[in-house]
Amino acid sequence: MNEDGCLLIIGGDEETRHRKDILQRFVDLAGGPERNLVLLTSASAEPEEMAAPYHDILSQLGVRRHASVHTTTREEANDAALAERIAHADGILITGGDQKRLMANIGGTALDRALHEALKRRCACLAGTSAGASAMAGHMLASGFAEFEPEKGAGVLGAGLGFVQHVVIDQHFSQRHRINRLLSVIAQNPYLYGLGIDEDTALVVERGVGIEVIGAGGVTFLDGRGMTTNAADIDNGERPELIGVQLHVLPSGSGYVLPGQGGQAVRLAHVTREAPAPIQEFISNLTKRNPLS
Amino acid sequence: MNEDGCLLIIGGDEETRHRKDILQRFVDLAGGPERNLVLLTSASAEPEEMAAPYHDILSQLGVRRHASVHTTTREEANDAALAERIAHADGILITGGDQKRLMANIGGTALDRALHEALKRRCACLAGTSAGASAMAGHMLASGFAEFEPEKGAGVLGAGLGFVQHVVIDQHFSQRHRINRLLSVIAQNPYLYGLGIDEDTALVVERGVGIEVIGAGGVTFLDGRGMTTNAADIDNGERPELIGVQLHVLPSGSGYVLPGQGGQAVRLAHVTREAPAPIQEFISNLTKRNPLS
Numbered sequence: 313m314n315e316d317g318c319l320l321i322i323g324g325d326e327e328t329r330h331r332k333d334i335l336q337r338f339v340d341l342a343g344g345p346e347r348n349l350v351l352l353t354s355a356s357a358e359p360e361e362m363a364a365p366y367h368d369i370l371s372q373l374g375v376r377r378h379a380s381v382h383t384t385t386r387e388e389a390n391d392a393a394l395a396e397r398i399a400h401a402d403g404i405l406i407t408g409g410d411q412k413r414l415m416a417n418i419g420g421t422a423l424d425r426a427l428h429e430a431l432k433r434r435c436a437c438l439a440g441t442s443a444g445a446s447a448m449a450g451h452m453l454a455s456g457f458a459e460f461e462p463e464k465g466a467g468v469l470g471a472g473l474g475f476v477q478h479v480v481i482d483q484h485f486s487q488r489h490r491i492n493r494l495l496s497v498i499a500q501n502p503y504l505y506g507l508g509i510d511e512d513t514a515l516v517v518e519r520g521v522g523i524e525v526i527g528a529g530g531v532t533f534l535d536g537r538g539m540t541t542n543a544a545d546i547d548n549g550e551r552p553e554l555i556g557v558q559l560h561v562l563p564s565g566s567g568y569v570l571p572g573q574g575g576q577a578v579r580l581a582h583v584t585r586e587a588p589a590p591i592q593e594f595i596s597n598l599t600k601r602n603p604l605s
Numbered sequence: 606m607n608e609d610g611c612l613l614i615i616g617g618d619e620e621t622r623h624r625k626d627i628l629q630r631f632v633d634l635a636g637g638p639e640r641n642l643v644l645l646t647s648a649s650a651e652p653e654e655m656a657a658p659y660h661d662i663l664s665q666l667g668v669r670r671h672a673s674v675h676t677t678t679r680e681e682a683n684d685a686a687l688a689e690r691i692a693h694a695d696g697i698l699i700t701g702g703d704q705k706r707l708m709a710n711i712g713g714t715a716l717d718r719a720l721h722e723a724l725k726r727r728c729a730c731l732a733g734t735s736a737g738a739s740a741m742a743g744h745m746l747a748s749g750f751a752e753f754e755p756e757k758g759a760g761v762l763g764a765g766l767g768f769v770q771h772v773v774i775d776q777h778f779s780q781r782h783r784i785n786r787l788l789s790v791i792a793q794n795p796y797l798y799g800l801g802i803d804e805d806t807a808l809v810v811e812r813g814v815g816i817e818v819i820g821a822g823g824v825t826f827l828d829g830r831g832m833t834t835n836a837a838d839i840d841n842g843e844r845p846e847l848i849g850v851q852l853h854v855l856p857s858g859s860g861y862v863l864p865g866q867g868g869q870a871v872r873l874a875h876v877t878r879e880a881p882a883p884i885q886e887f888i889s890n891l892t893k894r895n896p897l898s
Contacts, residue, residue: 460779460803461823462854486753489782495854510753530754530844534852540881551823551856556883559827559852561755561788563844588833590849 316519316601317431317438318579319475323483323509324408324442327528328369334514334527335369341437341516341579342403345374350401352427353382354389354417355409355443362407381423389421398426403437406444412454414447415470424473431475438475439514445483450474450603451504453482458492465548467497476517477603479505485532486510498536499543499552505594506534513564520601521577522587524567533560533594560591570596609812609894610724610731611872612768616776616802617701617735620821621662627807627820628662634730634809634872635696638667643694645720646675647682647710648702648736655700674716682714691719696730699737705747707740708763717766724768731768732807738776743767743896744797746775751785758841760790769810770896772798778825779803791829792836792845798887799827806857812894814870815880817860826853826887853884863889 318341326334339345351366353359359382370378381397383389398404404427406414418424430436440448452472456465469480480501482494485508494506509515510529517523525531535558543552567583569576571592574584587595597603611634619627632638644659646652652675663671674690676682691697697720699707711717723729733741745765749758762773773794775787778801787799802808803822810816818824828851836845860876862869864885867877880888890896 461856486785491784492779540883552854553856553859554852554854555881557852557854559847559850561845561847561850563754563846566846588848590833 317435318519319448319517320437320439320514321445321448321481321509321517322439322441322514323445323485323511323529325484325511326441327512328365332369332373334512336373337514337516337526338403338405338437338439339370339373339375345376347402348400349375349378349403350398351378351380352398352404352406353380355411355414355447356407357409357413362409366405366407383417383423386417386421389418389423392422395422395426398423399429400434401430401436402434404430404439406440406447408442408444411443411447411452412470414443415452415472419471427473442483445509446481447472448475449479449481450477451480453480453497456493456496458496460492461551462492462495462499462554464496464500464543464546464550464552467493469497474603476598477600478503478597479507482506482508484511486529491532494534495554495557498534498557499541499554502536502539502541505597508532508534516580517598518577518580519599521573521599522567522569522580522583523595523598524580524583525562525564527564530561530563533562533591535594558590568595570599610728611812612741612810613730613732613807614738614741614774614802614810615732615734615807616738616778616804616822618777618804619734620805621658625662625666627805629666630807630809630819631696631698631730631732632663632666632668638669640695641693642668642671642696643691644671644673645691645697645699646673646702648704648707648740649700650702650706655702659698659700676710676716679710679714682711682716685715688715688719691716692722693727694723694729695727696732697723699733699740701735701737704736704740704745705763707736708745708765712764720766735776738802739774740765741768742772742774743770744773746773746790749786749789751789753785754844755785755788755792755847757789757793757836757839757843757845760786762790767896769891770893771796771890772800775799775801777804779822784825787827788847788850791827791832791850792834792847795829795832795834798890799829801825801827809873810891811870811873812892814866814892815860815862815873815876816888816891817873817876818855818857820857823854823856826855826884828887851883861888863892
């Protein structure tokens with residue numbers, strides 16, 4: 313087992329009737345159906361309705377130990393017994409809902425620390441879908457809307473869980489036409505990479521090693537580090553000019569390891585191609601063992 | 606008057622009730638309301654309904670000489686008298702409809718040659734909106750659809766009028782979420798620049814000098830010349846990987862001259878900023894006096 317744990321960042325609406333590949337991968341990444349899996353539903357206002365189909369599918373996939381953890385107050389999220397359940401899970405899936413609700417509820421609590429502990433100490437697989445995906449970043453895309461053009465102020469950031477840093481994650485990306493929202497964030501935060509994940513699609517991150525795109529859609533990387541923009545000079549609600557954004561589209565099946573890491577993969581052992589130069593730093597950042605370093 | 610004529614590439618649905626800025630610019634670029642303007646409606650199956658609102662607005666803008674030219678057969682498009690009317694126009698606006706109908710009807714005819722003659726000899730302003738905009742390129746985006754992901758074969762090219770070369774033009778760009786269609790074309794034709802123009806938005810091109818974005822929306826440049834892709838290795842209908850596409854977004858009000866051309870502008874005399882390096886070649890190509898050279 314890779315000693316660094318792994319991430320499964322899901323774009324929401326993962327298909328479960330005809331194909332179960334994304335949730336099957338969640339089970340595999342957690343170590344198989346014998347492992348102890350937990351659903352964290354704190355992003356949702358209807359936790360039981362949210363959890364029920366997942367529990368059905370996990371049962372269908374042969375998993376025997378799967379339970380939900382839900383919190384509605386920070387007091388609950390500081391409950392030691394609840395945090396212990398998270399810290400001892402092999403796979404944790406943070407469901408959809410509202411990422412602001414999730415973070416208001418668990419950010420900085422014992423439960424938040426337990427998530428990090430599970431990843432670090434137990435080499436767990438930490439998965440997040442929809443709101444749960446956005447919350448995995450240190451700078452969380454909390455809300456906002458930019459219909460047809462990038463717009464200053466259209467992407468509102470909040471503090472996220474920080475499993476990846478220097479990245480903003482958006483989900484339901486192509487289906488909700490969110491490229492302009494993500495470009496709006498990049499325009500004002502060129503040091504953040506933009507990661508857009510389509511519905512029924514996931515990015516597998518094996519820390520220190522590499523990535524893989526699975527599911528039905530694709531993943532979009534936006535890299536504005538070399539961009540020039542007038543975003544700082546215009547008013548909120550105005551449209552920035554963006555010159556020199558790097559755009560990369562990785563369809564399902566794309567996967568890359570960092571240079572020299574080909575033999576090191578545990579969960580991505582079948583991924584052997586080395587990342588080409590234009591996306592090496594992006595992938596290196598996503599796969600950091602200590603994201604804040 | 607600039608001896609090279611100019612282009613006005615309009616993304617369709619130009620607003621005419623509250624603002625008439627795009628059609629006003631058409632009149633200005635043609636030399637003012639005293640000039641002789643022609644609407645070419647051959648892209649449309651309902652030419653009179655298509656032309657009527659334009660004639661209303663041109664009258665409101667003080668233009669006295671404005672007429673429609675319509676053809677439904679190649680024989681008509683080879684009519685010398687009709688071609689003469691085009692060749693002697695100061696401003697020609699190719700309306701919307703279907704760019705395939707337009708090109709099947711006029712491509713390679715006397716009327717096609719007359720359009721080029723008006724631009725070259727009379728320094729006319731050649732405008733195209735919607736279908737008329739797409740047809741201005743040498744390689745015309747004829748049809749196709751890619752909903753959420755770039756897809757091999759999703760963008761179908763045909764032969765266009767060739768006022769700009771090495772560029773594929775798409776219109777109604779943000780409103781119809783066409784970035785994936787344009788990326789699909791780029792994936793298979795990395796030597797073509799992608800130019801996406803939003804509705805109620807236009808790109809003014811003063812040949813040899815520079816460009817300006819006007820109207821309500823923005824213009825997107827996609828530059829795949831440095832991209833790597835597996836598009837050649839996959840089947841039609843499959844999704845290509847695209848690594849290293851340059852994306853530029855120019856909102857309304859953006860305008861650039863080529864290096865050293867600041868004092869040379871006639872129609873874009875108010876545009877003084879020199880194009881930054883990442884978009885210089887794109888603009889240099891769009892503004893070529895002899896696009897095929």
